[in-house]
Amino acid sequence: MMQFIYHILIDRFAGCNPAIKGRGYKGGNLEAIVDRLDYIRQLGATGILLTPFMKGWRAYHGYHITDYAKVNPHFGSWKMVDKLVDEVHKRGMTIIADFVANHCHKRSHVWQQHPEWFKTDPKGNPTYFNNIDYLPEFDLDHPEARRFMTDNGLLLCHHGFDALRLDYAKGPSIAFWQYFRKNIKREFPQVELIGEVWGKPLDKELPTKLDRAFRRGVLTEKEAWQKRYAGILDGVMDFAYQELLVQAVRSGERILGNKKLYEQVEKHFSHFSKCPAFCLYLFLENHDTNRFLFECKGDVSLLREAVNFSRQWQYPYIQYYGMEKGMYNKKDIRCGEPYADEWVRQCMNFDLPNILTNDTVHNFV
Template identity: 25%
Template sequence: MKLCTIFIIVWFTFGFSLTMFAQKVERVEPLCWWTGMRTELQLMLYGQNLKDAGVKVLQPGMTVKTVHNAESPNYLFVDMAVEKAGNYTIEITQGHKKTKVNYEIHNRRPGSESRVGLTLADVIYLIMPDRFANGDTSNDIVKGSTQILDRNGLESRHGGDIQGIIDHLDYMADLGVTALWSTPLLEDNQFYHQYAISDYYRIDPHFGTNELYCEMVAEAHRKGLKIVQDIVPNHCGSGHWWMKDLPFTDWVNHFDTFTQSNYALQAYSDTHASKVDRMLCGHGWFVESLPDMNLSNPYTLKYLTQMAVWWIEYANLDALRVDTYFYMGYEGAQWTKSIRNEYPNMEFVGEVWGNDPGIISYWLGDRPKHDGFASHLPKAMDFPLERSLVMGLSNDNEAWGGSTKAIYNTIAQDFLYEDAMNSLVVFADNHDIDRIYNMLGKDIRKVKMAMSFIITTRGLPQIYYGTELLFADDPRGGAHKCRMDFPGGWEGDTINLFKPEYRNAQQQEMFDHVRKLLHFRKSTPVVYNGKLMHYVPKNNIYTYFRYNDSECVMVLLNGASQSQTIGWNQFEERLQGMKAGYEILSGQQITKGEKIEIESNSSLVIYFKTTK
């Protein structure tokens, strides 16, 4: 597809001088649009003194419906009717001053609206692009940027970029993941992590260009990888260009003095909560550098909706990961519903950071909850299960909430969800918490157990980059300690963990464990679409099955500090008709009824098929 371009052409009539009547439109967003969209196009024009200007399109095929002034005189919001693809000239007139803006409408990709997004067959690989790989050193230093390049700094830029991602797509495909989630790649003129967006329509030049991003998506698709874009509709950065001249005073949420969110996620689902607590949760700023977008302003909501749709359509994305989803408040449901209206089959995931399944379930699905609210969010990160997984594998003291009983207890609350199997993304660690290797005492046995569980339990797995190689937190600590460089991603690195010859024995052992599980999952659909049955742990062994009418996968997690022998009788309900199988991690043949031993802090994954 031809890339979107905008050319601003200023013209003059009646002999007026440049200095007296020059008029400039600095920005037109969205940058382009498509035919056949359910989302109606509303252009945001930004330039000097646009208030009350006339707007028309000079060619047939796109027409102006309504022009809206903003509170700032430097904005116009223009509703457009789109009939056919083409290059159009938009004329903005104020008195004798006329400005022409070229705008492109493209034909939509066939089947674009039917894209499916994330399914249970997928496994997501999460990376932080600045810390993953540097494939283009020419963008390490960007002219005009105040951000320094320092690989030794925990909070500075390290130089990873989109080309670095492209260069290592084969590594991900070989590992066996099927979807790539990169933390944001849009322009952030304040931080390396990119969660303080300063331009919603521009890839950060430290990473590359919009065009290179599209190339990355296309190349990933060729290698069988979906692309999940991390999107941030809840807040922008304080360095965003519009913060010096907001379209409306309530474009972002304002208070008399700086007011931070109370982070009280439960205030929305709590039947006894006060209105002020709900308001502070959703309208307070996340931190001082992240102004909170006000989605109750219809123009803000429309802008953020179009922005998400634009990136999906422009880059041919497969899904979104929505940052700090619940901080959008009740208004976020309309944003979500609008995205799903455009892409009815596209499944995407929201970050709802709560440690109680009841809270997570409140923010999921189309079913109205006790107060009539429905968020329409298709999937959410399963933070409660992550906490239970760490607690359950860290120690075997059930009396203190440990042992694999903690995992069982969380899964047992799946009745709170509309559809736990299809709506939850399961994970052991991510970019905001400690590395699982550290949380489990740097015990490779326990990390392998965690990965066996994540890849075979209900839901859609997400793996944080480097977990497959036992990445550990930076000993200097702090919020950035889990975001280390991937050794070998930079020219001159003495160790290249993308290649097996540089890995130590434990790193290769961990890699092989994860890779074997992922490829087994990919080739054995019952692992991800089979029903789930689990058993109350005995002696700290948690056992569960993924099954259908003809086959099953039996998973055992021994969280105890000693080896144990497995008894078969208790599982006959699930193993009836099954006789022989094999343990996929070791390749050992298993016959039902024969003595089988599971080592301490280890897992078994056994595949059975019905005997005909």
């Protein structure tokens, strides 16, 4: 059976209150997720992926960490983390933690006590993730910073997580990830390391062979960057695959019987056929993209085709919470409006009927 992973935005999944106004916390928590594990399993899921749960600064999504050693009290405690991991494993499922190594919030004691652990530009000024001036970027080639961040990854492994999703994996150097992998695998050889590899390359360069393949049109930019991490990580979130399906439905194409799309996807996968022990994690949407049903213009049948198409391959499939309930944004989150990503991070509505089934359609050509 292929992996079917259910992706949870902790604050907006279970235990949350949609009546709470504003962009802050709405009450979702780890204990409430435990109460919904049977619901998730009944969907056919074999595992769950959590957004970060470390202590952060006023950020419900969890990506603005201030203390890697503490659990955000809005979400629970280490005791509750352990309970969730245990309950997931009791059901024969796996659990993935989201690990933010590239940056932290400037209110972190690390930023205040160890400024030498962070990147600077040629003028000596701090560099910030996505130019957000309260998210300084770690210099993970600094020996002490490298050890600190690796110890925090090991902490999650000690708490029983089966895999780590590595947020913005393009930020830290390849040398850091090699060090990180070596130390994680020494103690926890079974733990999978999954990179989130997308976004602008900034000042980084591709290795010559991959750069030439990209410039000749053999690989797309997303494929080239994903392939960069073969042999470094165990796998990546497959943004190149997601883009192919989004382009198809935006062009008014169906998924079922779409020979052209099928061939495009097979060609995409073929680029990674000689990358042993490197896995592509397929998905249609997440907390940073439009809901796929938006791309389908609300056509539920087209969404079903895309889900079944994605679950037919030999790769793990990740489904964002609420897709099965037909949740979607009515406006494009890239429209330029402030905090438009909130439109794909709404509280889960368990009262809505499920619009997806566990059946997988295999005849797509």
